[in-house]
Amino acid sequence: MSDTRPHSARRTMERLLRLQKVTSKLSQALTPEQVAQVIVQxxxxxxxxxDCSIFLLEEPGVLRLVQLVGMSRRELEPWTCVTLDVPLPVTDAVRLGEPVWLESREAVLERYPAMSRLPLSHGRAWASLPLEVEGRVLGVLTLGFDRERGFAEEDRDFARLVSRQCAQALERAHLYARxxxxxxxxxxxxxxxxxHRRQLEQEHLRLQAVLQQLPQAVILAEAPDGRLVMGNAQAARIHGESVPANWSKEEYTIARTGFHADGRPYSxxxxxxxxxxxxxxLVRxxxxEVLREDGSRCSLSVSAGPVRDAEGRVTAAVALMEDITERLRLEKSLRQGEAVFRRIMESEMMGLAFTDKDGxxxxxxEAFLSLVGYSREAMERGALRWxxxxxxxxxxxxLRKQRELLSRGVVTAFEMELVRGDGxxxxxxxxxxxxxxxxxxxxFVLDMSDLKRAEGAVRxxxxxxxVLGQSLEVSDATLQHVADLASVSVASWCVIDLVTPEGGLRRAAAAHEDLERVPRLARAWPTPSMQDSGGPLLxxxxxxEPLLFQDFRAETWxxxxPGFVPLEQVMEAGEVCSVMVVPLRSHERAxxxxxxxxxxxxxxxxxxDLSLGQELxxxxxxxxxxxxxxxxxQRAVRLRDEFLAVASHELKTPLTPLRLQLQGLRRVAEGHGGEPVPTERILRVVRSCESQVRKLAGLVNDLLDVAKLARGRLPLHLEEVDLGAVAREVLEQLSAEVVRTGCxxxxMDRERVVGRWDRLRLEQVVTNLLTNALKYGAxxxxxxxxxxxxxxxxxxxRDEGIGIAPEHRGRIFGKFERAVSERHYGGLGLGLHITWQIVSALGGTIAVESEVGHGSTFTVELPRVTADEGSRAMLAEP
Known part of the structure; x- marks a missing residue:
């Protein structure tokens, strides 16, 4: 492991703390001026x-200096207000939408000669970063450094991150001000x-005085509740009673019974x-007809209209009524039939059409014409026939229904399909x-599309x-079956893509109602990688969120x-489809x-139709x-069974030689007939038994540690520990194992390494790593x-043994995990897992570098002092 990694980590943490401080300060600023001041400070x-300065685009094409620190405003006087056509770092940052990095004073003057007028008192490097939010540049953050310097990629990334935070804070301040x-x-x-309301009340009073003098019956209602505020004497005469003050709209429409000209009551x-x-x-x-209190009826001609204020809002409504009972008495019967027919014809509830004997x-x-997809002009020129x-x-x-019409005069309702004008x-x-x-x-025709579509979707x-419930495993064949069903019932074609462990999309199923297009569809519909920059699918x-392309053509494909170029076309030239793309997600996982x-x-x-796609x-x-x-x-059960088998085998392995040694010692003692057994032989047996007991104790301790980890805690007892001494003691304990393996x-401990750690746990770490190296060191x-x-x-x-394959390195620190078969190498698969947990609890890190056939190197790094002086919770998983 490289020596620069901790330094890089500390520098990264230091930058994160700086960024957190900047973000915290920015979150407290409410106005653009406060935000700009926080940014420069x-x-x-x-x-x-x-030094630091802020330029903002306060008007199109013009940058204005609003805040600066580290320099006097007099030094930047020529550039406190500049247009974007002036060649400067700040204007280039706006025009290009990218940071401008200048590593020295010579680089500044070479690229921007106009800045020679600026008294550059430092060595110095410059950086101008656009303050950009959602593609809009709000201004420029300019940084000056007191020496020449290069800008490493991590420096540039950090600067961009800070500028984005500043830009977002500036945008929030603008929104707050707005x-x-x-x-x-x-x-x-x-x-x-x-x-306006007070003015309306005054106008209302004047209106009441005028309306009382009109010859027509007048009723005035107030918005929005419809309260009747006035009815003149003519209104009282028509209704057969006076109009009560403050009559509500409900009382008026319910207590009064009104009828349309065709006899229908008014709702x-x-x-x-x-x-x-x-x-x-506006009613003219x-x-x-209105039913009076005495049971008589009168016909009225009613005009009504809204009263609006200066802004066009309805503040009241007035109705003028005239008794036309006598004039309408003779016309009423003729008008009723025509009104009923027209109401039905104008209704949008069903399509109605008149046909001559030739069809x-x-x-x-309009309902009929819209349903069959023909214009009224087409009907009038005779293009519409049954x-x-x-x-x-x-x-x-x-033909059967036509014979029924001729014989009975009516045709009972039945279902059928009609061909629309577009085919x-x-x-x-x-x-x-x-x-x-x-x-x-x-x-008459009633559209059954929604009902049929809903029935088809449900089926x-x-x-x-x-189909999906027939098996606990969802194979590609099952998904293909579902796609086939979709392509013949609710869609013309269906594609199902699944996310792969490598981060791409895999074509799991493709189906088309035209079977000849299926192979082309499977190859041509894009399967972008999750690492791509974007596009609607990703x-x-x-x-x-689902996507809906209602006008999808071959050129849309x-x-x-972006970046996917189909080698062949699935859609025909001029063919138009609609395409619905719905994500498959579970617990926020794609x-x-x-x-x-x-x-x-x-x-x-x-x-x-999106609800259908989402339901699918x-x-x-x-x-x-x-x-x-x-x-x-299934894998958990299999892993459990494997672990139990391995654990029973591993626990039994030290017991067998232990039992054999003890049995042999007993036979030796019995064979001596009461004579003393040689001390050397007893010690040899005891040492062998102790070795097996240590192995057994190690296995039991591993199981106990795993149990403690499962409960979420593993206590640590911190003290001053010499890491080199621990390594030497562990090597001495494992000396017999070292001899046995031939390693x-x-x-190499040329310097004394002392820190505040848990000695027993540290011994466990060294023991596990050395045991692992001895086992696989060949x-x-x-x-x-x-x-x-x-x-x-x-x-x-570091060992020079069999090494670890790349595909296994990510899981060797997991519980019960191995990189090789337990048949050839013993162990419970817990040593590295427990080691990882202990190192994490001590605030350290563990990493592995390996090459198959050339060995492995495990590197543990620990801080000098563990952060928690008591005990440390160990709940993480590698």
Missing amino acids: QAGPAMDAA ERELREQAERARAEAEA PDEWPLVRALTRGE GEVM LIHEAN QVLVPPEGAEAG SRVPVLTGAAQVEERDSTLS FLATASR EALRSG PRVS LGLVTLGACKPRRPHGPE AHRLAAALESARLFLES RVEL GRPIHVGVEWAHEVARLSV
Whole structure:
């Protein structure tokens, strides 16, 4: 491991603390001026700048100096206000939208000769960074340094990060100022409204006096509640009683019974006065009947209109009524029939059409024309006939219904499809009746598209759920089945992409209603990498929001993912589709994308269809998540079983030789017939037994440590510890194991490394690393190093053994994990996991470098003093 890494880490932490301080100060600034002052006082020191200045774009094309520290304003007097065409670092930063880095005074003057007029009193390097928010440049942050310097990439990244924080704070301050301005405007508006209200009250009083003198019946209602504030004497005569003061709109419309000219009663919101009041509608000469208190009726011609203030708001409504009972008595019966018919024809609830005996449609309402996709001009020139609306397969059923019409005069309602003007089809419920007075047939049609589409969607989702639920594992074949179902029921084609562990998208399924296009679709629809810069597909995947392309053409195809160039086209020239892209997500985790395309003659997808796509995505995501959990549970059970088998084997391994040694010692003792057993033989057996007991104790201690870790804590007892002494003691304890494995261990501890750590846990770390090296060292030398590295204690254990494959390095510190088979190398798979936990608890780090066939190097770095002097919680996972 490089010696510069701790230094880099400390420098990174120092910069993060500086950035946190800048951010904290910026969050307290409320106005642009305060923000600019904080920037020059905090951002410059945060980046070790000698001086700092802020230029803002207060008007288009002009930069103005607003704050500076470290220099006098007199020194920058020529550039306190500059236009963007002047060649300066600040203007270049705005025009280019990129920082300008100048590493010396010579570089400044070479690139910007005009700055020779500036008294550059320092050596010095400059940096000008644009303050940019969402593509808009608000100004420039300029930093001056008191010496020449280069700008490393990490320095530039940190400077950009600080400038972005400053720009965002500046934008917030602008928004806050704007909000304050809007509040003040709102207060002024309320005051003006109150003045208008008082003026309206005065005008209302004057109006009441005038209305009492009019010959027509007048009723005045006030907005917004519809309270009747005045009714003149003529109104009382028409109603048969006086109009009570403060009569509410509800009391007026419910207590009074009014009727339309066709006899229908007025609903509360249909009264002309109410319409004028609530809708601002102007009613002229509307005829209505009113039921008086004595049971008699009178016909009225009613005009109503809103009274608006200067801003166009409805503040009141007035109704003028004239009794026209006698004049309308004879006309009423003739008008009623025509009114009923016209109401129905004008209704948007259903399509109505009149057809002659040859099938020519000569009159139809807008609902019918919209449903079949023809214009009124096409109908009037004779282009609209039932023969073109009925599809070929429905001709026979049409003849049967025509015979029914001739025999009975009516056709009972039935379902069928009609061919629209653009060639698409629409499901309808239709029926007909002969109209003898007109010598024609009246047909009605009701659009069944929404109902059929909803039924199809429900059937599709139910079938898809059944397919996904047939197995606990969701294979590509299962996803292909779902895509096939989608392409024949709710879409023209379907593509399902899944996120791979490597960060890209994998084509899991592709289906098209035209089977010849399936291979081209699978190859041509883009599968961008998660590392790409962007594009609609990745944006949808990352945001979780669906996409809808309602006008999707062949030329649109490459734009859904920048950088992806399809080698072949799936769509035909001039073909237009609608494409819906819905992310698959589970617990804020991106799983993939499902894409549904609808091409003619299928109805294009609209915003209302997004719920179908999201429901499908939800079911797919749930199935994929369930499959993942099932596989993880199987892996956990398998890992548990493997661990129990290995643990039983490992615990049994030291017991077997221990038992054999003790049995042998007993046989020796019994064979001597009471004579003393040689001390040397007893000691040899005891040493062998002690070795096996240590192995057994180590295994038990590992299991106990794992149990403690599972509960979330592993206590530490801190004291002054010599890391080199610990390494020597562990080597002495493992001397027999060293001899047995044939490895030669070299300890390099040329300096004394002492810190405040837990001695027993540190012994455990050294023991685990050395045991690991002896196990995999293949009898070759092992090098142990103890040293100080940038005020950090470093322990390194390097072997020249089998090494670790790259794909296994990320998991060797996990619980029960191994890089090799337990059949060839024993152990519970806990040593490195416990080591990682102990090192983390001591505030340190552990890293591994390895090459297959050339050994591995484990490096532990510990701070001189552990942060927590008591005990430290160990809850992290590697």
